[in-house]
Amino acid sequence: VEYHEEFKTLGGEHVQLVESLNDHPKFIEALEEMVKS
Numbered sequence: 001v002e003y004h005e006e007f008k009t010l011g012g013e014h015v016q017l018v019e020s021l022n023d024h025p026k027f028i029e030a031l032e033e034m035v036k037s
Contacts, residue, residue: 001017
């Protein structure tokens with residue numbers, strides 16, 4: 001993660017990564033529909 005070391009240096013203790021929402025199939029389908037409209 002790009003800023004992980006800075007995060008720890010500044011006192012951060014726990015990083016939790018989550019899935020990106022913009023690569024979910026439902027998001028892609030909705031985006032496709034908006035573009036086609």
